[in-house]
Amino acid sequence: MSYEINGTNFPQAPRAGQCLRTFLRELGQFGVKKGCDAGDCGACTVLVDGEPVHSCLIPAFRAEGRAITTIEGLGGDDGAHPMQQAFLDAQGFQCGFCTAGMILTCASLNQAQRTDLGAALKGNICRCTGYRAIEDAINGKSNVEESVEAGGAFGRSLPAPAGPDVVRGTARYTFDTEVDGLLHIKLLRSPHAHARIVAIDKSAAMAVAGVQAILTHEDAPSVLISTARHEKDWMDPEDTRILDDVVRFIGQKVAAVVAESEGAAEEACRRLKVDYEILPALIDPEQAMMPGAPLVHPHRTTANRVADARRNLVAEIHGEFGDVAAALATSAVTFDATFHSHRVQHAALETHGGLAWLDVSGVLNVRTSTQVPFLTRRALSDIFGLSLDKVRVFCERVGGGFGGKQEMFVEDILALAALKTGRPVKLELTREEQFIATSTRHPMRVHIKAGADANGKLTALQLDVLSNTGAYGNHGPSVMFHAVAESIAVYNCPNKRVDGHVVYTNTVPAGAFRGYGLPQTVIAVEAAIDELARQLGISPYDMRRRNIVRPGDPMLSPPESEYDDVFYGSYGLDQCIDLVERAMQADHPLPELSADWLTGDGVALTMIDTVPPAGHIADAMIALNDNGGFDLTVGTAEFGNGTSTVHRQIAATILATTVDRIRLLQSDTAHGGHDTGAYGSTGIFVAGKATQAAAMQLAAELRAAAAGAWLCDVGSCALEGEFVVSGVRRMSFAELAKLARETGRPLAALGNSEGTPRSVGFNVQGFRVAVNKGTGEVRILRSVQAADAGVVANPMQCRGQVEGGVAQAIGAALYEEMVIDAEGRVTNPKFRDYHLPSFADLPRTEVLFAETSDTIGPLGAKSMSESPYNPVAAALGNAIADATGIRFTAPPFKPDRLFPALHEKFGDQLPR
Numbered sequence: 050m051s052y053e054i055n056g057t058n059f060p061q062a063p064r065a066g067q068c069l070r071t072f073l074r075e076l077g078q079f080g081v082k083k084g085c086d087a088g089d090c091g092a093c094t095v096l097v098d099g100e101p102v103h104s105c106l107i108p109a110f111r112a113e114g115r116a117i118t119t120i121e122g123l124g125g126d127d128g129a130h131p132m133q134q135a136f137l138d139a140q141g142f143q144c145g146f147c148t149a150g151m152i153l154t155c156a157s158l159n160q161a162q163r164t165d166l167g168a169a170l171k172g173n174i175c176r177c178t179g180y181r182a183i184e185d186a187i188n189g190k191s192n193v194e195e196s197v198e199a200g201g202a203f204g205r206s207l208p209a210p211a212g213p214d215v216v217r218g219t220a221r222y223t224f225d226t227e228v229d230g231l232l233h234i235k236l237l238r239s240p241h242a243h244a245r246i247v248a249i250d251k252s253a254a255m256a257v258a259g260v261q262a263i264l265t266h267e268d269a270p271s272v273l274i275s276t277a278r279h280e281k282d283w284m285d286p287e288d289t290r291i292l293d294d295v296v297r298f299i300g301q302k303v304a305a306v307v308a309e310s311e312g313a314a315e316e317a318c319r320r321l322k323v324d325y326e327i328l329p330a331l332i333d334p335e336q337a338m339m340p341g342a343p344l345v346h347p348h349r350t351t352a353n354r355v356a357d358a359r360r361n362l363v364a365e366i367h368g369e370f371g372d373v374a375a376a377l378a379t380s381a382v383t384f385d386a387t388f389h390s391h392r393v394q395h396a397a398l399e400t401h402g403g404l405a406w407l408d409v410s411g412v413l414n415v416r417t418s419t420q421v422p423f424l425t426r427r428a429l430s431d432i433f434g435l436s437l438d439k440v441r442v443f444c445e446r447v448g449g450g451f452g453g454k455q456e457m458f459v460e461d462i463l464a465l466a467a468l469k470t471g472r473p474v475k476l477e478l479t480r481e482e483q484f485i486a487t488s489t490r491h492p493m494r495v496h497i498k499a500g501a502d503a504n505g506k507l508t509a510l511q512l513d514v515l516s517n518t519g520a521y522g523n524h525g526p527s528v529m530f531h532a533v534a535e536s537i538a539v540y541n542c543p544n545k546r547v548d549g550h551v552v553y554t555n556t557v558p559a560g561a562f563r564g565y566g567l568p569q570t571v572i573a574v575e576a577a578i579d580e581l582a583r584q585l586g587i588s589p590y591d592m593r594r595r596n597i598v599r600p601g602d603p604m605l606s607p608p609e610s611e612y613d614d615v616f617y618g619s620y621g622l623d624q625c626i627d628l629v630e631r632a633m634q635a636d637h638p639l640p641e642l643s644a645d646w647l648t649g650d651g652v653a654l655t656m657i658d659t660v661p662p663a664g665h666i667a668d669a670m671i672a673l674n675d676n677g678g679f680d681l682t683v684g685t686a687e688f689g690n691g692t693s694t695v696h697r698q699i700a701a702t703i704l705a706t707t708v709d710r711i712r713l714l715q716s717d718t719a720h721g722g723h724d725t726g727a728y729g730s731t732g733i734f735v736a737g738k739a740t741q742a743a744a745m746q747l748a749a750e751l752r753a754a755a756a757g758a759w760l761c762d763v764g765s766c767a768l769e770g771e772f773v774v775s776g777v778r779r780m781s782f783a784e785l786a787k788l789a790r791e792t793g794r795p796l797a798a799l800g801n802s803e804g805t806p807r808s809v810g811f812n813v814q815g816f817r818v819a820v821n822k823g824t825g826e827v828r829i830l831r832s833v834q835a836a837d838a839g840v841v842a843n844p845m846q847c848r849g850q851v852e853g854g855v856a857q858a859i860g861a862a863l864y865e866e867m868v869i870d871a872e873g874r875v876t877n878p879k880f881r882d883y884h885l886p887s888f889a890d891l892p893r894t895e896v897l898f899a900e901t902s903d904t905i906g907p908l909g910a911k912s913m914s915e916s917p918y919n920p921v922a923a924a925l926g927n928a929i930a931d932a933t934g935i936r937f938t939a940p941p942f943k944p945d946r947l948f949p950a951l952h953e954k955f956g957d958q959l960p961r
C-alpha cells in the first residue's frame with residue numbers, strides 16, 4: 050500500500066477502519082481539521098483526485114493510489130495557490146479553523162458552481178465570519194490595506210499576522226503537534242439526569258490492553274469548584290468537582306480512562322460497570338422553586354455562594370425605582386408579554402480539549418483551547434496545591450470561543466491524569482460531548498411589563514426573569530445581573546423594576562455565551578418599545594429617540610449597581626439609530642414575491658458596558674530587541690477576535706513604526722504578567738490599554754536613551770519609523786538596542802490596565818423580512834447594523850466581527866435549538882440536527898460605524914466583539930411582527946413555530 054499525499058508517496062498503511070482524516074493527521078498533515086467527524090462541517094476537507102471530500106467520512110484505504118491534496122500541498126512548489134492568496138487578500142477568515150477546508154472546496158469550484166455559492170458551499174461551515182469575507186475571497190476582492198506609513202497603523206485595515214499560516218494550513222492549533230509517549234483520555238458519562246454513584250467496578254476495564262489508569266471521584270481532589278473562570282472567584286458558586294460521586298445531568302463525567310490509544314480508552318469506558326442510585330430529577334425550571342421539587346444541590350449553602358439550595362435557587366435579584374404598578378395603571382398605553390429564549394450552543398468549530406505533561410522541572414504544562422489561560426492556571430494551582438510557578442497554561446491559536454471557553458471543562462481532568470500517570474496526556478472532546486457536556490446559553494423566561502404616556506415617553510419598565518442555569522451555576526449569577534442591567538439601563542424611565550431568579554435543573558449546564566444574557570432580555574424590551582410605539586402611532590425609530598439615555602443621563606437598572614465606574618467615554622447611539630433608519634429607508638431592490646409573502650421592517654438597539662464589572666486585569670510587556678524590532682507580550686488569547694492584529698497596531702502607532710517590527714507573544718502564563726482573559730470584549734479595551742501603556746512608556750525610554758547618548762534635551766527627540774531623531778541626528782533602533790546592552794540597561798517597559806473606568810458601546814440592527822403566510826418561512830431581505838466602536842481600530846476586522854455576530858445571532862433566532870427531552874437528554878447533539886447556518890442561510894449585512902472617539906478606551910477605541918449579536922433576535926422579532934401583525938415570543942422563529950398563528954390569522958386567504 051502507498052498513499053500519494055501532496056505529491057509525496059507515503060508507505061504507511063491505515064489501521065483497519067481508520068478514516069482518512071485521522072490517517073492524514075497522523076502523517077503530519079495538521080491542516081486537516083476536525084469539527085464534527087460526521088460529514089457536517091467540512092473542516093476536514095481534502096481533495097482526492099482533485100475533488101473535495103470530507104475526509105472524516107472516507108475510509109482511508111479507499112484513497113490508496115489516488116492523489117490526495119491537503120491544504121499544505123495546495124500551492125505546490127510555486128508558493129500560495131491563487132485561492133490561498135485570495136483568502137489572504139480578502140481576509141476570509143477569523144479563527145481560521147474552517148479555512149483550510151473552505152479554501153480547498155473553493156479552489157475546486159468551476160464557473161457554474163461559482164454562480165450558486167449557497168449550493169457549492171453547503172458542505173463547509175464557518176462559525177465566525179458570516180461568509181461575506183469568504184465570498185469576497187472567491188470573487189477576488191481584496192479588503193486589506195497593503196502599505197501603511199510608520200506610525201499610521203491604528204485605524205487601518207491591516208491583515209492578521211497569522212494570515213499566511215492560516216491559509217497555508219501551518220497555523221498551529223491545540224492538537225497540531227506530535228507528542229512522544231502520549232496517553233489518551235476518554236470519559237465515561239452519566240446516562241442519568243440525577244444519580245448517586247454507589248460503586249464503580251473497574252476490573253473488566255483495567256483488563257483492556259493499554260489502559261494505564263481509570264480515574265473516578267475517589268481519585269479526584271474533594272475541593273468544590275466552579276467551571277466558570279472569572280477574575281473574582283466569588284462571582285460563581287462552588288458546586289461541582291472534577292469528578293463527583295453525584296451526577297446531576299445526562300452527560301456529566303463519571304470516570305476518565307487513560308490509555309495508550311483512543312480505542313483502548315473507549316473500549317475500557319464501555320466495560321466500566323457503574324452502580325447508580327437513581328435520584329429524582331428536576332427538568333422543568335418552572336418547577337424548581339415549587340414545594341416538593343427535587344433538589345439538585347441540597348447540601349450547598351450560602352457559604353458555597355448558592356442563594357437557597359432548598360429552592361434550587363443559585364441567585365436572585367430584586368429592585369425597584371419609583372412605583373411601577375402605579376405608573377402602569379396611569380399609562381396611556383401598556384405592553385405585557387412573556388418571552389421564552391431557548392438553549393443554543395456556541396458551536397465553535399474547534400472542540401474543547403488539550404494536552405498536559407510534566408516537564409523535567411516538574412512543571413505541569415497544559416496546552417489547551419481556552420480564552421482564559423491565566424485563570425485556568427490559578428484554578429489548577431488551587432485544586433492540586435501546586436505553586437503558580439509549577440503550573441503553565443498556554444494556548445496556540447484557538448478555533449473559536451464565543452464565551453464557551455471561559456470555562457475549565459478539560460484542563461482539570463488533563464492535570465489529574467498527567468499527575469497520576471506522569472505521562473503526557475490528551476483529551477479532545479467530540480462534537481456530541483460539546484453539545485451534551487460543556488455549556489450552552491442560559492434559557493430564560495422573561496415577563497415584561499411596560500408603559501408609556503401619550504407623548505411616547507416611557508413611564509414604566511418591569512422585567513421578571515427566570516434563568517435556567519442547568520445542573521451547575523457557572524456564570525449563572527453574573528449572566529442574570531448582566532441580562533437585567535444594560536437592557537433597561539439604556540432607556541430613561543422613572544419607574545423600573547427587576548426580579549430575577551437563577552435556578553438549577555438536572556440539565557446540561559448553561560454558561561458564558563456571546564452577549565452574556567442580554568440577547569435573552571433585549572428581545573422582550575425591544576418588543577415592548579415597538580408595541581408601545583405601534584399603539585401610539587409613533588415610528589419605532591422616534592420612539593427610541595424619545596427614550597434612550599443621552600450623555601449626562603444616569604444609566605440605571607434596579608437594584609443600583611455597586612459599581613459606579615461606567616461613563617460615557619463616547620456616545621454614538623443617536624448616530625447609530627440615524628444610520629440604520631437612513632439605510633433601511635434607502636431604495637433597495639426587493640425580490641419578486643408572490644402574494645403569499647408579507648414584508649415588514651424591524652429595528653432594535655442595545656448598549657453594553659465595555660468591560661465586565663469588578664475588575665479585569667491585563668499586563669503587557671514590550672522590549673526593544675537586538676534587531677531594532679519590538680517583542681510585545683500580552684496574555685490575551687487570539688481565537689478569531691482579531692486582537693493580535695490590533696495589539697500590534699496600537700504598539701506600532703505609539704512607537705511611530707510599522708506593524709512588521711512588532712513581534713507578538715501571547716496567551717502563555719510562562720511569559721509572566723497576568724491577564725484575566727479574552728472575554729467580555731476586553732481584548733482591545735483592557736488588554737489594548739495595557740499595550741498602549743507599555744508602548745508609551747517604552748517610547749519615552751527610547752527618547753530618553755537617545756537624549757542621554759546625544760546629551761541633548763529629551764523633548765527634542767522623536768521616534769520615526771525605525772529611528773530616534775533629534776534635529777539632524779538619527780540613531781536606528783538597532784543601534785539604540787546595542788547601546789542599551791552595552792550600558793546594561795535593556796530597553797523594555799511594562800503596561801497594565803485594571804479594566805476601570807469603563808465605557809459603553811452601542812449597536813443598532815435593522816431587518817426587512819418576508820414571511821410566508823402559508824408556510825411560516827422567514828426570508829431576510831435586508832440586514833443593516835450600525836455600531837459605535839469608538840475609533841475603529843481596524844475597520845476590516847471590526848466589520849467582520851459585526852458580520853460574524855449578526856450571523857451567529859441569526860442562526861440562534863431562526864434555526865438553532867438544542868432540544869432537551871423529558872428525561873433531560875439532548876436529543877440533537879449533532880450539527881446536522883442542530884442547523885448551523887451555512888452560506889445559503891445568511892444575508893449580507895451592511896455594516897455602518899458611528900463616528901466617535903472614546904476618552905477611556907485605547908486610542909479612542911471601544912470593544913466590538915460580542916455586542917453585535919445582542920439586538921439581532923429582537924430586530925427579527927420586530928420585523929416579523931411588522932410583517933404579520935403577530936408578536937411571536939419564542940424563538941427560534943422556525944416555520945413550525947410560526948405556522949399555527951399564521952394559519953389562524955391568514956388561513957382563509959391561502960389557496961386550498
Ligand code: FES
Nearest residue numbers: 084086088091105
Ligand atoms: S470533521 Fe469532517 S465534516 Fe466535520
Ligand code: FES
Nearest residue numbers: 143145175176177
Ligand atoms: S473562521 Fe471559519 S470557523 Fe472560525
